[in-house]
Amino acid sequence: MGEHNRNPFAIASASGNAGGGSTSASSDSSFSSSVADTDDDQTIARILAEDESLRREQGKLGRRLSHLGSIPHTPRVNRQIPDVNDATLDHELLSGRLATYGLAELQMEGDGNCQFRALADQLFRNADYHKHVRKHVVKQLKRQRKLYEEYVPMKYRHYRRKMKKPGEWGDHVTLQAAADRFEAKICLVTSFREQSYIEILPHNKIPLRVAWLSYWSEVHYNSLYSVGDVPTRKPKKKHWLF
Template sequence: MAHSQKEVASSSNSIAPLSRMRDTEDDRMIALLLSEEYAKMDGAIGRRLTSLPSIPHVPRINNYFPSTPDVSMDHERLLQRLHAYGLLEKKVSGDGNCQFRAISDQLFKTPEHHKYIRKHAVKQLKEFQSLYEGYVPMKYKRYCKKMKKSGEWGDHLTLQAASDKFGAKICLLTSFRDTCFVEIVPQQQAPQREIWLSFWSEVHYNSVYDARVVPDPQKQKKKHWLF
């Protein structure tokens, strides 16, 4: 019996390094794909909406959720704005990972790398704590541990961390009554590209495209190491 337990322990110990190696390889290959997508950026939506006034972005965690009537009104307002500017949402799953899925779709043309986005946003939060901890009204380690979990809703602070980590200006077309446009810019570098998201206030994020050129998921080139 003791011998059997040792064999199980040995097997378990050998799996962990293999899993870490696979994660590292996936990260390397996704980073390569990210660099390829950066090279293709054209800023088409940005050129169309440059006249929109934006409000300063204030990083904050989720602490307000609208009532049911407000949610319905906000969604209708967002849909009207998307239509007015000739934009279309590429919908992502509402499983608590929608912010990270929408960012993944903008960077990689697929929402499936949301775990990679979350992982590196949280890594940014941990490595540069002094940039973010002033916005967190709880123990910072607790906040990072919570945000690391799949299904935990992203907030305006994780948007800032993602902007900083990936060197991207994140543009939100929102359902806010007072403004429809919010920009999140990297704090310590010039943005390398733009990410366009719709934000149904405190409810859901989607990826946004020009209605004439929404990418067809069936035509996306699949990488065997990503699926």
């Protein structure tokens, strides 16, 4: 699913190069890529640090839902998509919970990137930043392999490569990696029949921000707001609805 990402650090060396010309070109390319990554990291850090109004709004949501209890989060990969009847019942259950809690969804596109779009909307108020969110989540998966590998029932490098692909569905492992990378508490209002609310906390860190998502189990993620506060942005493509 999705296109294979090319390695930005790879340079095809010409045959017969002498005098270290290929090494120099490779070093220049690696340096440029490193600078680009550093600039991207700094831009994301600046946006997160400066958006005080965003933190106030998320805090307001947290106070409203402070009575909800959460179970400890265990990262896991996606399970089987439910059949139409079960998915419809799950959606009705989720919609009822959101209404009870005074929450409304900003619909994300149903293109396989919905988890990353919802996180981008919550963290940056721009769902179009989903590619940046995915990139940083995959970096986190690579840098802190020991934190996540035990939850992945396949060769870990294959899992990472899969998650790099645009359109690949995020799971609860990528949610944990996002919480760790962005130092965020990720709050899920779910369609699970036995558990309506899940908190995902960063490992060994005090969260600096909160992201609120709805989770229609094994089907779709959306970004959550208080009723009346949902932005007017509209998805470019059809979102998940029966």
